[in-house]
Amino acid sequence: MKNFYMQLALNEAWKYQFLTYPNPAVGCVILDKNEKILSISAHQKAGEAHAELNAIKEALKNLKSEFNFPKKADDLYHFILKNHQNLLKNATAFVTLEPCNHQGKTPPCAKLLAELGFKKVFISVKDENKIASGGAEFLQKQGIEVEFELLCKQGEKLLKPFLKWQKGSFKLFKLALSLNGSAYGKIVSSEESRTYAHQIRSVIDMLVVGGETIRKDRPLLDSRLVKAKAPHVCIMTRKSLESFDKNIPLFSVPKRQIFTQIPKEAKFLMFEGGENFLKNFKDEMDCFLIFQNSKLNTQNNVKISLELTPMYKGFLGSDTYGIYEL
Amino acid sequence: MKNFYMQLALNEAWKYQFLTYPNPAVGCVILDKNEKILSISAHQKAGEAHAELNAIKEALKNLKSEFNFPKKADDLYHFILKNHQNLLKNATAFVTLEPCNHQGKTPPCAKLLAELGFKKVFISVKDENKIASGGAEFLQKQGIEVEFELLCKQGEKLLKPFLKWQKGSFKLFKLALSLNGSAYGKIVSSEESRTYAHQIRSVIDMLVVGGETIRKDRPLLDSRLVKAKAPHVCIMTRKSLESFDKNIPLFSVPKRQIFTQIPKEAKFLMFEGGENFLKNFKDEMDCFLIFQNSKLNTQNNVKISLELTPMYKGFLGSDTYGIYEL
Numbered sequence: 042m043k044n045f046y047m048q049l050a051l052n053e054a055w056k057y058q059f060l061t062y063p064n065p066a067v068g069c070v071i072l073d074k075n076e077k078i079l080s081i082s083a084h085q086k087a088g089e090a091h092a093e094l095n096a097i098k099e100a101l102k103n104l105k106s107e108f109n110f111p112k113k114a115d116d117l118y119h120f121i122l123k124n125h126q127n128l129l130k131n132a133t134a135f136v137t138l139e140p141c142n143h144q145g146k147t148p149p150c151a152k153l154l155a156e157l158g159f160k161k162v163f164i165s166v167k168d169e170n171k172i173a174s175g176g177a178e179f180l181q182k183q184g185i186e187v188e189f190e191l192l193c194k195q196g197e198k199l200l201k202p203f204l205k206w207q208k209g210s211f212k213l214f215k216l217a218l219s220l221n222g223s224a225y226g227k228i229v230s231s232e233e234s235r236t237y238a239h240q241i242r243s244v245i246d247m248l249v250v251g252g253e254t255i256r257k258d259r260p261l262l263d264s265r266l267v268k269a270k271a272p273h274v275c276i277m278t279r280k281s282l283e284s285f286d287k288n289i290p291l292f293s294v295p296k297r298q299i300f301t302q303i304p305k306e307a308k309f310l311m312f313e314g315g316e317n318f319l320k321n322f323k324d325e326m327d328c329f330l331i332f333q334n335s336k337l338n339t340q341n342n343v344k345i346s347l348e349l350t351p352m353y354k355g356f357l358g359s360d361t362y363g364i365y366e367l
Numbered sequence: 368m369k370n371f372y373m374q375l376a377l378n379e380a381w382k383y384q385f386l387t388y389p390n391p392a393v394g395c396v397i398l399d400k401n402e403k404i405l406s407i408s409a410h411q412k413a414g415e416a417h418a419e420l421n422a423i424k425e426a427l428k429n430l431k432s433e434f435n436f437p438k439k440a441d442d443l444y445h446f447i448l449k450n451h452q453n454l455l456k457n458a459t460a461f462v463t464l465e466p467c468n469h470q471g472k473t474p475p476c477a478k479l480l481a482e483l484g485f486k487k488v489f490i491s492v493k494d495e496n497k498i499a500s501g502g503a504e505f506l507q508k509q510g511i512e513v514e515f516e517l518l519c520k521q522g523e524k525l526l527k528p529f530l531k532w533q534k535g536s537f538k539l540f541k542l543a544l545s546l547n548g549s550a551y552g553k554i555v556s557s558e559e560s561r562t563y564a565h566q567i568r569s570v571i572d573m574l575v576v577g578g579e580t581i582r583k584d585r586p587l588l589d590s591r592l593v594k595a596k597a598p599h600v601c602i603m604t605r606k607s608l609e610s611f612d613k614n615i616p617l618f619s620v621p622k623r624q625i626f627t628q629i630p631k632e633a634k635f636l637m638f639e640g641g642e643n644f645l646k647n648f649k650d651e652m653d654c655f656l657i658f659q660n661s662k663l664n665t666q667n668n669v670k671i672s673l674e675l676t677p678m679y680k681g682f683l684g685s686d687t688y689g690i691y692e693l
Contacts, residue, residue, distance in 0.1 A: 042404060042429075075401035078368060103368075220657070220675070221668045222548030331546070333659075335675045335691060342547045342668035349546070349661045351685050359677050361687050365661060 046070045046078075046135045047165055047192045053083040054092065054137050054199055055353045058364060059213065059330075061087055062244045062309050065203035067138045069096035074131035074160070079103050087244075090114040093140055093150040097121060097129065097157065104128050114147045122156055130158040137196050139168035140176035151176035155183040163188045165196030170207075198352050201366070205327050206308045212325060213241075214312045217332045222342030224315045231358030234332040236266045241330075243269035246307040247300070251318045252278030252285070261290040262313075272311075275300040277318075316343045323347060329365040332357070372396045372404075372461045373491055373518045379409040380418065380463050380525055381679045384690060385539065385656075387413055388570045388635050391529035393464045395422035400457035400486070405429050413570075416440040419466055419476040423447060423455065423483065430454050440473045448482055456484040463522050465494035466502035477502035481509040489514045491522030496533075524678050527692070531653050532634045539567075540638045540645060540652045544659045548668030550641040557684030560658040562592045567656075569595035572633040573626070577644045578604030578611070587616040588639075598637075601626040603647075642669045649673060655691040658683070 047070070054068030061067075061084050068083040069092035080099035084092040091114075098117060101108055105128065111120050140150040140162065154162060162185055168174040177187045205211040215238060217229040230238070242248060243264040250262065255276060263271035271294045276282070282301055285292070292299065303310065312322055329349060349365035356362070373396070380394030387393075387410050394409040395418035406425035410418040417440075424443060427434055431454065437446050466476040466488070480488060488511055494500040503513045531537040541564060543555040556564070568574060569590040576588065581602060589597035597620045602608065608627055611618070618625070629636065638648055655675060675691035682688070 045404075072403075073401075075399075075403055077398075077402040078371075078404070218547070220548065220659075221544070221670065222546065222663070223668065333546075335677050335689070337548070337669060337671050337673040337675070339670045339672055342549065343663060344547065344665045344667075345663050346665055347663040349663070351661050351682075354682055354687055356677075356680055361680055361689065363661070363687065 043135070043163060044192055046072065047137070047163060048195070049081050050092075050135045050137050051165070051192065051195050051199055053081050055355065055364075057083050057085050058199070058353065059202060059241045059309075060085065060244060063087060063206060065138060065200055067092040067136065069093050069137070070135040071096045071100040071129070072133040073100075073129075076133070079132070088114070088146055090117060091141065091147055091150050093134065093136060093154060094118055094121075094147065096134070097153065100132070101125065101128055118148050118153065122153065125157050127158060131160040132157070133161045133163070134159055135163045135191070137165045137199055139164050139166065139174065140180070141168065142175040142179050143172055149176070149179075151179045155180060155185060159185055161186040161188070163191045165190070165192050166200060201352070202328060210308050210310065211327050212310050212312065213328045213330055214319060214322065214326045215241075215330045215332075216315075216319060216343070218343065219334055219336050219338050219340070221337040223338055223340035224343050225340045229334060230332040231334065231360040232266070233358035234360045234362060237357055237362075238332075239264040239266040239269070241311055242272045243267055245272050245309045245311045247275050247303065247310045248272040249275045249277060249303065249310050249312045251314050251321075252276055252280060253317065254314055255285065255289060255291065259286075259289045261294070263294050271297055273298040273300065275303050275307075275310075277301075316345060319343065319347075320345055323367075327366070328352070330362065331365065332360050332362045335359045368402075369461070369489060370518055372398065373463070373489060374521070375407050376418075376461045376463050377491070377518065377521050377525055379407050381681065381690075383409050383411050384525070384679065385528060385567045385635075386411065386570060389413060389532060391464060391526055393418040393462065395419050395463070396461040397422045397426040397455070398459040399426075399455075402459070405458070414440070414472055416443055417467065417473055417476050419460065419462060419480060420444055420447070420473065422460070423479065426458070427451065427454055444474050444479065448479065451483050453484060457486040458483070459487045459489070460485055461489045461517070463491045463525055465490050465492065465500065466506070467494065468501040468505050469498055475502070475505075477505045481506060481511060485511055487512040487514070489517045491516070491518050492526060527678070528654060536634050536636060537654070538636050538638060538652050539654045539656055540648065541567075541656045542641075542645060542658070542669070544657060544669065545662050545664050545666070546659060547663040549664055549666035550669050551666045555660060556658040557660065557686040558592070559684035560686045560688060563683055563688075564658075565590040565592040565595070567637055568598045569593055571598050571635045571637045573601050573629065573636045574598040575601045575603060575629065575636050575638045577640050577647075578602055578606060579643065580640055581611065581615060581617065585615045587620070589620050597623055599624040599626065601629050601633075601636075603627075642671060645669065645673075646671055649693075653692070654678070656688065657691065658686050658688045661685045
């Protein structure tokens with residue numbers, strides 16, 4: 042069953058893939074001393090609770106619904122240290138990435154697991170980050186049993202985007218298709234898919250789009266479905282910025298910067314477009330995010346020779362989506 | 368968590384959807400007295416163990432690996448009655464369909480759950496079949512707590528094919544697509560997808576194909592990937608059977624009967640074909656099984672106006688597949 046529990050932690054983490062930028066996506070499952078599942082959680086957003094802290098909170102809530110947890114990660118951490126009542130004594134944790142051992146925006150997760158008396162911690166991937174690593178060693182010194190490399194390959198896949206943007210830049214191509222491969226129509230995807238896309242837009246450094254799409258679709262390109270920060274936009278065009286109709290909605294988004302060349306500081310870029318844009322940029326992409334609805338229609342499909350390898354597939358409303366690499 | 372466990376049972380059952388014909392697809396999850404997951408199982412094939420019996424076997428194996436279980440469902444049932452050592456005393460079962468209460472090809476599951484001392488049984492859908500029903504009432508009379516209608520809508524979706532073929536006939540259309548919606552190429556789907564399709568072929572009453580496909584593709588249309596019974600074939604053609612080249616491999620499959628009209632006795636029919644065949648028969652289909660690989664290519668897509676509602680989506684190797692209704 043240990044693979045099953047780690048897979049639950051991995052799947053939960055994938056739901057927040059890209060949204061944790063610049064942090065890695067991490068999932069955590071906690072079992073009580075009798076191996077009953079207490080929680081399945083993930084890190085959801087940079088600055089908020091790590092996966093372990095979220096999972097511990099959910100586990101405690103599951104055991105005692107009257108807990109009134111503070112919201113801020115730092116306060117939550119200290120509240121739990123003070124009020125855990127040994128409820129998680131001899132519990133087991135499955136974490137997709139080695140628990141951190143350093144004081145970042147939140148205090149070290151390894152210390153929390155030790156203080157609460159966890160018996161065993163399963164880890165999919167060792168943390169190679171020099172600042173945060175050492176969590177497993179710390180746990181072992183506190184007498185906690187640690188087992189490494191459980192579903193290690195799957196754990197490494199989950200970390201790929203993080204390792205890319207940490208070392209330089211990460212480029213994601215977003216494509217929305219019908220079940221028979223056409224990209225036409227203004228709203229192709231389910232509301233759940235578009236919400237995920239807007240969440241990604243709210244955390245990226247730059248949204249990259251083609252001049253052709255902008256003239257034709259006159260888009261807004263903001264993050265309205267999650268009421269969050271709209272991304273800066275880089276328009277790939279041979280013409281000047283002045284040549285665009287300034288009434289196209291995207292130009293009126295407050296605090297938005299418009300670029301015509303990708304700035305070097307941009308580390309997480311999402312490319313959005315159709316067939317031509319995909320043809321031009323596919324070879325420099327790190328990942329592809331493809332939403333697909335449940336309708337066949339009579340329109341032409343996107344025609345391009347592209348063999349993708351699935352990293353993860355999931356469902357959003359009536360859509361399927363896949364995160365692929367070349 | 369109770370929804371989570373029932374969802375696990377439902378997902379496991381969907382893996383064997385269609386393969387249990389003429390029986391319904393049923394899943395079962397068992398937790399021990401401390402709510403640790405002991406097994407996640409399903410009914411896999413008519414004549415073999417029901418979901419509950421399979422799940423009980425797996426749970427006992429999980430607790431005592433030295434059990435040497437007999438293979439035949441009937442023997443297995445009696446072996447467990449004799450040798451269970453109260454290991455599942457106070458266990459909980461999640462079953463997607465009310466446990467049967469009658470002696471069919473296998474003895475009643477309700478009796479087995481009671482004899483083993485289960486504490487609680489969650490049921491998604493009540494069995495409306497007059498012969499097999501009454502299981503829940505029996506359990507309650509034995510002092511076992513029963514909770515009905517857990518994820519009832521999902522449970523009903525799972526049962527739809529069964530209710531259809533039980534009441535008359537069930538028609539399934541199988542389509543294999545690339546990620547951009549083309550149906551061309553001899554091998555479109557992953558080996559895992561083709562294996563599932565061959566498993567379905569081995570249980571159906573009739574495989575229905577178009578004359579055009581047969582002349583062009585010269586297929587074998589057997590169940591070689593699972594080394595099982597090849598289906599009888601009904602060829603939908605305006606021409607006579609004599610007009611086909613008798614060297615087309617499908618005509619040489621031993622024990623195969625060839626029809627040109629669908630016989631009334633055929634209750635489970637699978638239609639296989641491409642765009643034209645789909646256009647001709649889509650309106651009389653009960654379900655659509657669509658496999659989709661992870662490749663985009665430069666070929667034309669299947670063009671047809673068809674809004675589908677997903678009943679289940681899953682993964683087979685690098686393919687996605689969906690089971691849809693109109």
